[in-house]
Amino acid sequence: MGITIPKQLQNDKFRFIKIRSDTRKLPLEKEWQSKNNYKYNDPKFIEYLKDAKGYGVLCGCDHLAVIDADTKEVENAVTNGLPKTFVIETGSGGYHYYIIPDLDNKIVLQIGEKKNRKHYGEVQSTGNQVIGSGSLHPSGNKYKIKINADIATITKEKLHGVLADFIEDKTAAWGDGSETPISAIAGEISGLKRYGKELQGSHPIHGSTGGMNFTINTEKNLWHCFRCNTGGDALTLVAVMEKIITCSEAKNGLQKGKFVKTIKIAKEKYGIEPKNKDKR
Missing domain, CATH: 3.30.2250.10 (Bifunctional DNA primase/polymerase domain)
Known part of the structure; x- marks a missing residue:
């Protein structure tokens, strides 16, 4: 047949x-x-x-x-x-x-x-x-x-x-980890859902067509944006959310002036005190 x-x-x-x-x-x-x-x-x-x-x-x-x-x-x-x-x-x-x-x-x-x-x-x-x-x-x-x-x-x-x-990240666009807990920032972002070790949802600043272009790995203490192919630690996420840097700039880290500004906002607005590894 x-x-x-x-x-x-x-x-x-x-x-x-x-x-x-x-x-x-x-x-x-x-x-x-x-x-x-x-x-x-x-x-x-x-x-x-x-x-x-x-x-x-x-x-x-x-x-x-x-x-x-x-x-x-x-x-x-x-x-x-x-x-x-x-x-x-x-x-x-x-x-x-x-x-x-x-x-x-x-x-x-x-x-x-x-x-x-x-x-x-x-x-x-x-x-x-x-x-x-x-x-x-x-x-x-x-x-x-x-x-x-x-x-x-x-x-x-x-x-x-x-x-x-x-999925292994071949481009290392997650960024470098820090000791400041990213879970404290994740709690400020609405609409994230848990999938295994990941919290996933729409990007908090530029949004998402499909609602799944942004992820936070609470175990690695890092975040990633699939649209911009960028990411970083808790402090770079604060910087993006407060529009100190754009999402695509996050992979380059925080320069001294922007770093100091981000530290101040992280403490005053989000109630997190950066750990020793994050201090410059």
Whole structure:
């Protein structure tokens, strides 16, 4: 009878690829990312599906991305933090969450130093592919629909916010930590919700389209803005909130004059006394 493409993926802008029957995961044809891919209703692809053991879904087309959740931690974060969406149970027992987040690149979900690094999964985007529903896994199990819902459209900020616990910050834009407790500042910001170690919500100054572009990690004692790709400690957050510096300037820290002004406001308005490490 062959494989049928799910209705959620029957989009003229989406593309699909042929998969090698021996590995059941690797692309069959070269240049599959740019040339050898097919629409769901392409006669050549329909003919291929009649006897195929599997096919791939090309990510990045019309902003399509797939969260490849390898652990329960990621599954729980996605289920609790993102809207209902189209989900495939993989042949190995994991889950593929289909989303449209306007993502630029693949995100690897891993935390820790090289020797102790733990891998949680990936968010597959432009230039990557995932195995589609109805395909046969090397284990003999089939990829099958788990949640038969429409593909959810979310913001990039929302995605980063929900998966913040599993994303290493390659740009070090969180800034340097301080000993002044950032939790004292977090209490002054309305609308933040707890997701694991993170408090997430809309940026207190420039706001957010999706309501999830700002996060505070109370364990690291740091904050981060996904829109500006910047961040810092408790004192830089006070400086941003009091408009002593802009959000994008926070990654550069506080210069002497602005630092003194921020210290004064932190004590008078927020009732926090900077610790010794913060004094200059």
